[in-house]
Amino acid sequence: MDGTYGQRTGGEPPVSEPPFLPGARKDPPPRPPHSPGRPSGGPFDLRSWLATPRVGGIPGVYGLGHVPKRQETEPGSAAVPGRTLLARGALNLVVAWVVFLYGGPVVFQVLGWVFHLDRLSADGWTSPYVLVQGALQAAMIAVLVWIFGRMGRWKEVWRRYAAPALSRLVTHERPEPGDGPGVPGVAEVDPWEGMRGAGEQAGVWRLDEETRRGAVGDVDYVRIRRAWQGVVADPGRLRQFAEEVAGRGGAACAHPSAARDLDRRWAEHDLLARQVRLGVAQDVPKNPVTHRGAGFALDPALLGTSLLAVGPAGTGKSALLVRPVAEALCLQALANTACVVVVGAADADLGPDASYDVVIAPGDPDSAYGLDLYGATQNTDEAAARLADALLPDELALRAEGARATVQQVVGPFRAAHGRHPGVQELRDLLLGEAPAWSGLYEALRAAGRLEAHRHDLQQRERQHGRADDPGTLLADRLALLDRPAFAGCFNPSEPELGREKPPFAMRALDHPLRVRVKLPEQSHPEAARMLARLVVAQFVQAACGRQDRSLFAGLVVDDAAAAVDGHTVRGLQRMRGANAGALLTLRSLADLPETLRTPLFGAVGCRMAFPGIAPWDGRLFAEAWGTVWVQEKAVTQTPDTSGGLLRRSARAFRGLLAGTPVQTESVTTRSVERQLWSPSDLAHALPTGHAVVSLTSVEGAQVPPLLVDLRS
Template sequence: MGLDGARSHDERTTATPRTPMPHPRPPARVPFDLAAWASAPRPEADPGVFRQDHRQLDPERAEAAKVPTWPLLLRAGLNAVVGWLAFVYGTQLALRVIVLTVWVDHPSSTAVTVVGLSVNALVLAVVIKVFGRMGRWPEVWRRYALPLLSRTVTEEVPDTEEEQSEAARQRDPWAVLRQGGAGVAAGRLDGEAVGDVDYVRIRRAWESAQADPVFLPAFVEQVSLRGAAAFAHPSEARELPGRTERHDLLLGQVRLGTAQDVPKNPLTHRSAGFALDPVVLGTSLLAVGPAGTGKTARLARPVAEALCLQALAGTACAVVIGAADADLGPDAWYDVVIAPGDPASRYGLDLYGAAQDPDEAAARLAEALLPDELTARAETARTALQQMVGPFHAAFGRYPGVRELRALLAGEPESLEALVKGLRAAERLGSFERDLEHREHQRGRADDPGALLADRLALLDRPAFEGAFATDGTGRPPFAMRVLDHPLRVRVKLPERSHPEAARMLSRLLVGQFVQAAGSRGDRSLFAGLVVDDASAALDAGIVRGLQRLRGANAGVVLLLRTLVDLPEALRAPLFGAVGCRAAFPGIAPWDGKLFSEAWGTHLVRETAVTLAPDTSGGIVRRAGRLGRKALSGTTAQTESVTTREVERLRWSPSDLAHALPAGHAVVSLTAVSGEQVPPLLVDLRG
């Protein structure tokens, strides 16, 4: 957030509160141990692994750990006995060979001792190497000997002064401040309860101050004055009420579940915590599954919670779109809550996204207004809307409201006369006269796109939406998507029950504005995250193309779908190619599973085939014995042939995805912004 983190919302967006709305931090049920949390190990790991306190898995040790106790101990004991015999007789054999080949007459006692010890050491090393590996002695040592020794030894050797000081420095969360000359600020923070949000926010401000030493006194002054509340989010909130998930804000990770210990999962992920962070969300995520399978509760809500926490820490901005009754967190999580259709809503929506170019704003609005079945008329609709929006903006210095735009597209004489009069007063009539004439020629024709757009705008020109989309300052403060370079938390509640078609249009408009605004930001230091609870109406060809550009813009979207059938067929394959992360939830249709299966491809597996054939070997005696056995038991003697080969198989077949996924689980594949990929993982999302 930097040193300007305490600025008010009025300097950041037109839709933010005029006065701060502090959300008091609820008392923690368990005291937060900042030192332990900040110094917890976070080893490097593959994308998708929750790195806090993660233990790297050694593949050999994992395989050895699967061996039961008694077979392991029996094998170790047998190898120890054989190894001892090999050591005894091996040393004798080696010494005899030396005496017969290279030994000199009358050797000195020292030479005898040196040669004897050397031979014993060499043979012992070979025995330990060979029989220790076959008997898995290291696994026995790790599994049984070490725990026994740890319980036996009760007196620990005290650490040296250097080790004690190093340990203290590692557990001091403010050591970097003391070393950098901000000891006074560190002392103030030592005496306060600092949460993980506070810690990450202050550390981010410290990094900004380190970039320019001029800001160091300002940093110390702010922390000395406000303590843990220094550089707080403009809302003054320092925590989310009702926070439930496990987060590691130092890495921006939210833990969603556990990758299962199954052969289909890579060894590096088995039994490890599964997490999402901006590194993988930056490639965008598509989740498909029927209602009730946990997409919202176990994916959308935790990601929304993580983005809101990161916004409070000054590292992200969050936009969350869903139905009014979707469980995407309480309103207290968000700075701006937009509920078109709800008279109690405090904020409205800028239909043009505060775009600087009228033609660009009109084009995005036209694409959002048209339903899927009329996309073939998108080009003429864009032109018609641009021919009205551009002149209106030139005449009045603002964009037209819904009712004004509807009247212009319908060709109402009073509205057109007022527009011409405004252009003449602004001395811009000559620039737009041809546009107005072209619209006049189109009016009344059967294929006039203006009439179609006016009918679609009528869905937004309803009494329930009064003041929600005003552009003249008479309605509610409008939220504009151009504020994605500030740590805002925005929730849009769509009226899917009362106005379903209007909700579809607004969903498509908002997603399009986000993709457009996130890709054109000048300051990309904050991760811009968008969560869409039901994206079936929010996608078109332009948005799908724009998703790929978000990877380089430090932004990403999470799209939830009930089924891919809700999308036009021409969009399904391009959408799979545009997103880097894909999640399949239980109960998806086989035709949906086919796209996932094709996207995840195949891999080599070792396949063992067993072939049984009648046994015809041997002479008369063996054949007679087999005939007698068949007469007595009724079974035919058979030979068994085992063939092992490597074959290509689908990682997950459509049938497995449709019928074999347990409840509460999902299969998720990830791609990091750097291009690193993680094959599909079976993840338990229930804990």
Template sequence: MAQDGAHHHGDRTTTPPPTMPHQRPGSRPAATPAFDLATWASAPRPSAEPGIYRLGYRQIDPERAEAATVAAWPLLLRAGLNGVVGWLAFLYGTQLVLRLIVMTVWVEHPTETAVTVVGVSVNVLVAAAVIKVFGRMGRWPEVWRRYAAPLLSRTVTQEERAEESRVAVEAARRLDPWAGLREGGAAAAAGRLEGEAVSDVDYVRIQQAWESAQADPVFVPAFVEQVGARGAAAFAHPSEVRELPGRAERHDLLLGQVCLGVTQDVPKNPLSHRAAGFALDPAVLGTSLLAVGPAGTGKTARLARPVAEALCLQALAGTACAVVIGAADADLGPDGWYDVVIAPGDPSSVYGLDLYGAAQDPDEAAARLAEALLPDELTARAESARTALQQVVGPFHAAHRRYPGVRELRALLGGEPDALAALVKALGVAGRLAAYERDLDHRERQRGRADDPGALLADRLALLDRPAFEGAFATDGTGRPPFAMRVLDHPLRVRVKLPERSHPEAARMLSRLVVGQFVQAAGAREDRSLFAGLVVDDASAALDAATVRGVQRMRGANAGAVLMLRTLVDLPEALRAPLFGAVGCRMAFPGIAPWDGRLFSEAWGTHLVQETAVTHTPDTSGGVVRRVGRLGRKALSGTTAQTESVTTRDVERLRWSPSDLAHALPAGHAVVSLTAVSGEQVPPLLVDLRG
């Protein structure tokens, strides 16, 4: 029942020690005095459509929203006219109803009580009907909300308002966030937690453990024992970190939401989303998100960093694992946010990278590595490259029970006689030479030919066989501990820093390799209880056909990716449309090119709008008198009398045209459409990301 204090260890899977050197568990207290757990846990979170920040959200009444758009004087005039007509209808209506009663069902010599009861009843019924009919037409509730209610509120003293506020706060404080534990037989644990400062991360983590314990009553005593021993630190993340340094106050971990901004109150946005907080959560990120925008428009600061922060907090709460990829200088949070920081090219980096992703099948590992090594312009040779790599990786793994390092693999692909002879000898010792002799013979025949894919792969591997990467990709235990992507079933927080400035082409290969490994590992997980989140700050080099297909399959694997591009032109043309179809959420930032906006516009489609056409034609109606009058008016004013005809019709229009996306988006805003894993869709929203 108790959460394991260490991650799963495979053959070469590397996991962080309980506390990383760059982390300081005590750098921030578990909960600040300002955090009121009871109020936060009991705050209203009404059901809402995807993309709405539900903490404190208030649903909008469509009729009230429509009435709020009416100007003051037309509203008051209409309310007054309906009031006068309603009063007359009440006076004459009561008399009419009473006469009908007297004519039909009235008895002779009624008692005074019966007369009073009938009179009051008729007045009440007629008044209710009048108020309902004329109050609706005159929008009396809106007049009350705008004018009468504020006027009455000003008559209440400040002391009374303060007292009401204090009573409300005290009532909220009395709400018990640990009521479920008390009712489920863990009252001792609830009492222990009441005396401690518990943060939102602690609360969600302990509640997750409690839900797991309730699945089998046998585990409840173990839960109580753990909480009694450790209090709010019970079931802590293996790193013992319970908070992120410098986190922003825009997360609701109870729902896994991160608030990114405010949906604008404009006609293009659905009424339910207007003026509401805009948020992302695993239910939306599970369909993956593609964001496109030029540099400097806020993709990293207003999207990538908040989402990375949210995933790291959810990992500390035991509900997610996070892999964040970007340049070494990209602002994706400090190293203290992460358990594993992989920085190839940085001598101070603690961890290396497993080029094979800890794949159990050598052919699978070789295929993924071959796709990552080839540049975009050579993808046509991908099949022969995969075969060539498999012909050396498989025999090497059979002979040495490990995968070859960069230098060993480069020598085998380049056809160095000493390396091949050593491999043949090792296979003979292991008794596997007969099984792999055909692969080695074929590789030997290919050596020296102009179309030898081995030579091409060896040249590409030379980019990773540099002194700066010494020990970063070792497989024999002599270098840094290699991190393998297959540990996505544990709440890890991983940051991959790419050397884009010093080794740009190597950074592109590593980006493609890590993203491909994540997609492959996320879909192959047996335990999918944790949401596996991937954030790629620049995905232009990370996407190929296999990765795009894998992104679409992640919807059913409780995993998702946030992919950012400066422009779709960075991708091969054959990948652009499949990528748009693979992701469920699409986000356009200001300043995108019109050809990029065209794909967004086509993906978002059209909708029906009411179009009003006004036609003016010269007035030729009437007899001689009217014609003379029109001639006089024209002579005096210089204008011709005209008739006006208005035509209204429903027409299809693009939700957002390429021109609007390219030129009309204000700075700090974005247009985003969402699709939840359940299939629920939200049309494009104009969002202010600065709020």
């Protein structure tokens, strides 16, 4: 059965395994010893995992096992400390009891004297006198509870302490001896309910047996369920699906690599909701009530609007944000629901190489894969334009149009003549106008019968050869950074090198659930690493927006994207929202970007994240994006007390002499003022270590105001 079975929901045939992934295993490897919901070395309880309550519909909240926080019933009740609240409630209870004991008889005697209650019969418990007395006592108790309950906030004491304790006492149930792990009612959860009524029982029986043994994990379940959704959309696949499940059980519909899980997970994941838990939203007044104390999580619905994280080195961007998100997308790729490209320095800890299908490490002789410099599309002009943008340095961005035209005038005719794109050395020779290269290109075009179609481009390129403002000379010098012995075989080979190159990875393969890691040689070849980062990101944006099949979420993760962002990338981030794709970009500072790109990039992303220690000028953009809020401001004025006559003034003077301070009166003025929700100073100096402030926007348009999140919890 096809390795990517079920990734389409229409009637088109499933795609085959990508040609650049040789040696894909057909037999699944053994499952790793640990995954969520599974004790170390123990089985995975799929039924318990499915039966765990999930809360959905709240962007940014980790729904697995989340208990929604109740709204505060009284204004400011959350600000009252627990000890003060309990002492106040107990004091009002004591006072109410004293008033009832000593004030009750007095009230009854007064009412008896007014209404002549002593004339009523008092024989027996059902006599009129006893009934009236009980009614008066009940009325007095109700009045006292209403008065002292409001002053003592008994309702808040009940909500905060008594109700949770009573709920735990009533609902806690101990499992009977011999019961398996899980929660009450787990036995009623049927993971394969939709398949059970399809008529093919052999596969369901095998899945039931493996589920009881704990051999079906969360990745397996999501992958098989996705394949079943493809069967529901196209019933003609039912027989093939049934044979696959009956023959392979939980390993059915496997990923092209045949892997069923990662060797080790560093973060907590809920693949059913496609969420990765990153921390806990703090219980502070600035956070919305719905998020206070809740787990903070990201999912494709949020990443689809792209996320920009800014923070200095050492604040935990890579370890606390980039690696968990990359791990989540890798797990979703194993479940055939996503594809991911992770870009970062070769020494960045973004997960082991075993977690990826394709590892591209230019400059590393042990790297098994290369990179197709034109791999974003089959359109030659677009591929040439992206390559030109990547080669051009930031300070010459104004010459981008001329550079794109120059590369297009060379790449297009070469492809028409040879049926392939030029190699690095061939492209350099053509850009420099080397005579042997040009004569060979003319002869090849004449032999192919395409000379007249490309004569105009060739003549324009020839007229620029040797001029001082020729972009070809600059581009050839920049391309020489990739034409190094260390990069031999890593990029498109020239004619003498054909057959000795590494298998090239092309970005147009984003139709497959692939896990790709690009290791940039920032230490040994920093300028080449900058060009490659810009090229990979530009190709991803172009390929993600140009996909025909968008059933897979295409995720891009870039650790330190200062060199990877240009104008084309910023415009592409906005288009990716509607293409089921998104990017996670991190920066040490917005000052690493050209000034013309800072504000457009900030407006192009839907999620923004600030780490501790950012510069105040970076915090200003965050503060402006997050806006202001109306707050109540109190002004207290103290003035000497000069009121009263001679006796009162003398008493105040004597009290001031004893206290050492003059007696003063206070006047309090309250007014509504507009303040920034998070000021640049707060973001730069007040954020604790390991925390971050993040605002979210989902693909559907739901917005979450800035949250203070503890990423270490």
